[in-house]
Amino acid sequence: MFGRRKPTLREAGDEALLDLxxxxxxxxxxxxxxxxxxxxxxxxxxxxxxxxxAKFEFLYRQARQRKVASDAVSREVASRNALR
Known part of the structure; x- marks a missing residue:
C-alpha cells in the first residue's frame, strides 16, 4: 500500500529470465x-x-548484459570455465 514500490516491468522480466x-x-x-x-x-x-x-549460455549472456545474473548461476559458469 503506502511506501510499497510497485515492481517495474524490467524487474518482472529479470525474474522471469532467472527462472528460465x-x-x-x-x-x-x-x-x-x-x-x-x-x-x-x-x-x-x-x-x-x-x-x-547453448540455450544456457545464451540466457546467461543476456542476464549478464542486463546485469541480473545471480550468484548460483555465476558459480555454475565459473566452475564450468575452470574445467576447460
Missing part, C-alpha cells in the same frame, strides 16, 4: 546425466546436451 535460466540449467544437467549413463553414445543425446548448453 534455472529451468534450462536443470534440463542441461539431466541431459548430461542421461548422456553419461547411456552405454552406447547416441548422437541425439549428445545433440540434446549441446542444445541445452
Amino acid at each position: 535460466i534455472y529451468q534450462v540449467k536443470d534440463k542441461w544437467r539431466s541431459a548430461q546425466k542421461t548422456q553419461a549413463n547411456v552405454r552406447g553414445l547416441d548422437q541425439t543425446l549428445e545433440m540434446e546436451s549441446k542444445i541445452q548448453q
Whole structure:
C-alpha cells in the first residue's frame, strides 16, 4: 500500500529470465546425466546436451548484459570455465 514500490516491468522480466535460466540449467544437467549413463553414445543425446548448453549460455549472456545474473548461476559458469 503506502511506501510499497510497485515492481517495474524490467524487474518482472529479470525474474522471469532467472527462472528460465534455472529451468534450462536443470534440463542441461539431466541431459548430461542421461548422456553419461547411456552405454552406447547416441548422437541425439549428445545433440540434446549441446542444445541445452547453448540455450544456457545464451540466457546467461543476456542476464549478464542486463546485469541480473545471480550468484548460483555465476558459480555454475565459473566452475564450468575452470574445467576447460
